[in-house]
Amino acid sequence: MLDKRPNPDALLKQITTEDSQKKIGKLKVFFGYAAGVGKTFAMLDAAHTAKKEGIDVVAGYIEPHTRPETLALLEGLEMLKPLNVVHKGITLKEFNLDDAIKRNPELILVDELAHTNAEDCRHRKRYQDIEELLKAGINVYTTVNVQHLESLNDIVASITGVIVRERIPDSVFDRADQVELVDIEPDDLIERLNKGKIYKEKQAKKALDHFFTRENLGALREIAMRRTADRLNKVVEKNKTCAHSGEYFIAEHILICLSSSPSNAKVIRTAARMADAFHGSFTALFVETPNRQELSRENKIRLQENLKLAEQLGARIATVYGDDVPYQIAEYAKVSGISKIIIGRSNNKKSWFNRKASFVERLTSLAPNIDIYIIPDSRAPYLVKQVKRLKVYRLSVVELVKSLSVLGVATCIGLWFAHIGFSEENIITIYILGALMTAMITRGRIYSILSSFASLLVFNFFFIEPKFTLYSYDAGYAVTFAVMFIAGFITSNLAIRVKEQARQSALKAYRTEILLETSQKLQRARNKEEIYSEVAHQINKLLSRMIILYPGNGDVLGPPTVFANPINNNEADYYTNTDERAVAQWVYKNNKHAGATTNTLPGAKCLYLAIRNQNMVFCVVGIVMEKDKTLGAFEKNLLIAMLGECALALEKDYITETKNQVEMEAQREQLRSNLLRAISHDLRTPLTSISGNAGILLSNSDVLDEMKKQQLYGDIYEDSMWLINLVENLLSITRIDNGTLNLKIHPELIDEVIQEALAHITRRSSEHCITVDVQGDLLMAKMDSRLVIQVIINIVNNAVKYTKVGSHIHIMAKPLGDKVLVEIGDDGEGISDKDKEKLFDMFFTVDKNSGDGRRGLGLGLSLCKSIVHAHGGTIYVKDNKPKGTLFGFTLQAEEVNVDE
Known part of the structure; x- marks a missing residue:
């Protein structure tokens, strides 16, 4: 039978997604096509139904109404106090966001989704308040009309003649968990208006004459129904895509060009609707021209507003540089796979002085294979008048010197040409070349103009009869002078344009290089602090x-x-x-x-x-x-x-850190498992021996002779000491593993520490010959004596355990620079090189049988290594000469004051 268990990663991702969704509140929108259709009434009625089901419901903000049916539904609902905001001497009542979050109900009612808050509120728009409520896990009921959707603003304005100022991004509407269309027949709505159930009599009469006509209401109702159906289609397509990932793809790619034109907002909204209709992607292209900095403040503000509008409607923003806007748009469209371009109609007409091809004509010729849609502009065409502010140029002495130098060189060359008999036409080219050089080496168009004009005067002064005057006998020279000035001016302008394009290209290359450099530096960053530092500097x-x-x-x-x-x-x-x-x-x-x-x-x-x-x-x-x-x-x-890029780097660091923690936890779990397994296996022998010997003594004490009793007592003692040493090692390992090992460093005499350790080694040491050699009468080292004693005990007990009876164990201590070296050697069989590599690993034991049959847990030498390293020393093992094993470790030496 095949194992059909779910993928752990997919299951974890699903659980994480469900947890995150649980933390985010649900949004239900009551959607209508005009004021008075009953959105607030339906919302309050639904709130009462929810309250009857035991849901904690609070009315956060309900727009003040004079409608008795609506006001009656407020009874029985808890209402939050509004936030009083003073604006220009008028007290405004706004939704109190902080009190709502503090109250934290299950469901809150917030009327008028598209409302614009007062300036002192946290957010400018109420839909942003609602987004924060949803983020806090609070479910929200709200209301909105069709004319408040951003993408439909132009259509509604063309139908009703009213431009709605309070609007919401379509994404807020589309992301709602539920949308309930509150519908009523237009005739019934007009009847309610006539009865004064929506507005007062004077206001109702004005509304009937303007907004609330039967034709307007019918059109708005149709738009509202279609918009609700479009949203439903999006939900269905999204569910299909999630269920059958990879079977759906987007073929349409729609492009618009961002500009500071007042009609650009209409183009953006139309493109957004088309992208939704075709289920395509949407790109807003901004062509940055050299004269962008010369835009008026009003145009710059409008450009930023159009940019924000495109982002709100889901456009991807792209930027290119160049002074030929149609060419840049066409080239970007070709390389980006654009299928449709949406532009506004050119709002200018040709004049006798403006006969060049229009924007639309050029774009059509440059991109003949791309569908181009032209959005009409209701304003009458007008002749474009470019009115530029007078600029006060501050001439630079350095730039003037450069210009005069070029002019001087050109004049010298011209005089030389005249001396060797070259014609005036050849000399004119020298001055045109000089104007071009001036444009290339100076900054600012004014120097090119001055150079062209000065070249004309100098040429007339030095080379036209009568020479050394500004007059000329031949009237035809006027044409020559004009051509010379125009040629110099045009060539210098071309040079300036090339310089500007080169500057823009260099700037774009520099910025792109910064992005690439950021990616490389973030990849090399080793931790979060380096990632933070690198991205901030970039x-x-x-x-x-x-x-x-x-x-x-x-x-x-x-x-x-x-x-x-x-x-x-x-x-x-x-x-x-x-x-x-x-x-x-x-x-x-x-x-x-x-x-x-x-x-x-x-x-x-x-x-x-x-x-x-x-x-x-x-x-x-x-x-x-x-x-x-x-x-x-x-x-x-x-x-x-x-x-x-920074988020990816931080996420990678976070995953690595989490992975390390998981691995560390797994290692600890493995350590616990090994420890329990080792204890259950290796404690069995001494415990069995102790219980067995104790049982013999208890049941047969009368028949046993004294020698046998002493032997049993000795065995019990040996096994007990083995267990005590084991427990001591376990406790020390635990303290080191938890980071709770506190060293108490003091200067200690090496000889006294060794003698104290020998007093606590196994009793079987009497069967071996142990010698001590400490070089120097007052050899001292800095140490925690109780821990170093344990190191010596573990190493000596190992030597006793793994060598034959009668073998020699030698303990030597000597100064070694600023260190003290302690070595413990034996003349046993030795340890293989393969075992030496793992000898200090936890739970590793040499594959040899000791005399008593106990294998040991493999903790002693691992503990020795940890203790020595905690003292800042080193520990090693090597072969003893001529045979056996030699353990050595170092400690920090302590200077001895003989006088003291």
């Missing part, structure tokens, strides 16, 4: 910002370590105060990002990121964020990759 190298690392220490974070070059203690204290540590602790506890540039505790001075795997957080990294400055898309991608 992040500091990548971002050039102060890095603060909080290592995990059980349920709390350890003290922070600041990494900066140089480190300013005052500044470090500023970024590691109590408030900042509290944010880091929250990240450690909740396994989520928080702090500056996020929606959770945004008032912090640092951005806090967790270095984590799926089940645990290893540490928290704080990155000091300057005001109004955020991480670039490429920098953030690299940072996430570095943190992932």
Whole structure:
């Protein structure tokens, strides 16, 4: 019969997953298509049903309603007191997250999932409060309408004409454990509105004229039903994928280009919906152009908002560099297997001065085999006007000297060409080359412009008749001058563009090299401390910002370590105060990002990121964020990759440490098993002998002569002493194994220690010739005398046990530099080289039969080795000359003051 036991690793993984799921609360969403459909009513009714079943239910926050049916359902439910927040002189009532976690009910009701909290609350959005409740193991009932889903915002706005400001990521809705669609006919909803059951009379009349029209409600109802069905399909597909891993694959890969355009958010939402519909992957590409730094603050903020929106909707962020955006998009799409590109319609029209191909036309020609979807923009096309702020250039003396030097060299070459009879056209090329060289060796476009203009003047001054004036007789030279200036200006611009592209490529290569270097350094790190240090230094190298690392220490974070070059203690204290540590602790506890540039505790001075795997957080990294400055898309991608590498290294270290602990525990278990097995086997002989001899003495004491009695008494004594020595060895081994062996080091005379040991050796030693030779009258060593005595006793007893009667045992002690050497030799049969290698291992015994038939546990010499090493000495065994075995060990010598 085949053994069909489950795989232990798979079983352990399943148990771990079940345990982690038990700790996370369940979320149920009551979903509607408009206000007044009865979401809160249905939620409260379900709460009463749960309470009747014995579940601990608390109403955390219920939106104030004037609807009597809803208010009636609040009776009988425990309600938390709201959190009063004063904002601009107005007291706002918010959900009290801390009280809810402290109360820790089984089920809590939190109305209005998409609500935006007041500024002083921990999170900006209520759905983040609910995520923290779920993390704490509390089940949550909540409500939300279809217009609050992020990906549907544009569709709802096009239907109703209303842009909803309070929105939630679709992932929050899709991750819900249950979604209950609360539905009502649009006519019934309008009737309820007319009866004043939803809004007051004046507000209801306004709503009927705008949002609550029959057409709008019908369309929203259809969207809500479809969205609920889409979520159900996702759950089914996910279950299929889990049940049949490897049988499903994703073929569609959708790409959008991130920009600061106001319409880019609509493109992102459309692409997210298409990715869901096609069950494909979703990538948001950011093309970083040389003029990115020239964007206005408004455009930079909008770009960051679009980036966050793409991340919320599940996009993978990618970054490339270049000034030709369509070309970069097409090349990335070709190498990344993109099947569809989603872009917004170009919101500009051609003019007589702008006849080049549009963005869409170029992208279509560059990527003819990729489906391109153009999302319309409701705004009227307009002529793009580039209005640039005047920049005040501060000319550098060094750059001016470089420019003038190039101009001087070009003039000298030009004069030489004129002297040998070259034409003016050849001299013009020298000045164009000079303008190009100026662009290559200087920084800033202003020097190229000045060089081109100065080249024109110098050429006119030195080479055009009349010479040494700025006039010219021939009117055609005006065209020559214009062509010369334009040629110089264009070539210098091209050189500047090449330099910028080279700089961007070098920067990207440098950042990528940092990532690769991080991976290599983390692989070489030997422990957690080195891993922490390496990743912090690499992040500091990548971002050039102060890095603060909080290592995990059980349920709390350890003290922070600041990494900066140089480190300013005052500044470090500023970024590691109590408030900042509290944010880091929250990240450690909740396994989520928080702090500056996020929606959770945004008032912090640092951005806090967790270095984590799926089940645990290893540490928290704080990155000091300057005001109004955020991480670039490429920098953030690299940072996430570095943190992932660090998490893998820490997980590997954790697994190794756990494995070592398991192996150590297994070794200890093996030790216990061997010990019990050895004791049960080797104690049988002396115990049987003792009990047998004692029984003879008790039952036959009258018939035994005195000599026989003495022999039996001697045997009992010998066996008892053997047991006493065994127990002493076991106790010493236990103390050493548990780390409880406390050495009491004192200077001791070697001769006295040896004599004390000989007084406690086995009685059979009288059958052997034992001699002692201590060189020096006052030879002293630092030792714990009781332990060293035990070492000598064990070695001498072994010599007595494994040598024949009448053999010689010699004990010698002598100084050896700053050590004292003690050697114990015998003239027995000796020990083989194979046995010498394992002689000091625990439970190893030489395969010889001793005189009394007792094999021994193999603990004595192992204990000797541990004791000698604890004293900082060494122990060895070798062959004695001419025959036998010689044991030796060293101790730290002690200087003797003869005067004292």
